[in-house]
Amino acid sequence: MCIRDSSEAELERAYDLLNERKAENEKLNAQIENMRKDITNLKSKSKQLDGETSNLIKKVELLQREKQELEEDRDLSLIHISEPTRQAEISYAVFCLKKK
Numbered sequence: 001m002c003i004r005d006s007s008e009a010e011l012e013r014a015y016d017l018l019n020e021r022k023a024e025n026e027k028l029n030a031q032i033e034n035m036r037k038d039i040t041n042l043k044s045k046s047k048q049l050d051g052e053t054s055n056l057i058k059k060v061e062l063l064q065r066e067k068q069e070l071e072e073d074r075d076l077s078l079i080h081i082s083e084p085t086r087q088a089e090i091s092y093a094v095f096c097l098k099k100k
Contacts, residue, residue, distance in 0.1 A: 081094070 077099075081096075
């Protein structure tokens with residue numbers, strides 16, 4: 001059957017189907033574009049989270065070192081405190097510490 005032999009109703013139906021497919025294709029293209037934008041946003045957030053994670057790891061390492069230093073400081077005992085001076089504007093005292 002040739003196109004010129006088709007009835008006008010069949011041609012209109014084919015044209016309608018073509019338009020429906022075009023509309024579906026446009027919707028799919030829009031969804032694909034939105035997904036691409038979402039992926040770009042997720043990649044950006046992932047990089048940001050990687051940076052934050054790296055900063056948190058550094059902070060944890062710093063806190064662990066500080067904790068270790070404090071624990072080492074506990075090995076000290078106070079053996080003497082001198083009397084504070086009161087003769088000048090600035091007063092000071094001397095603390096003597098000894099490792100346990």
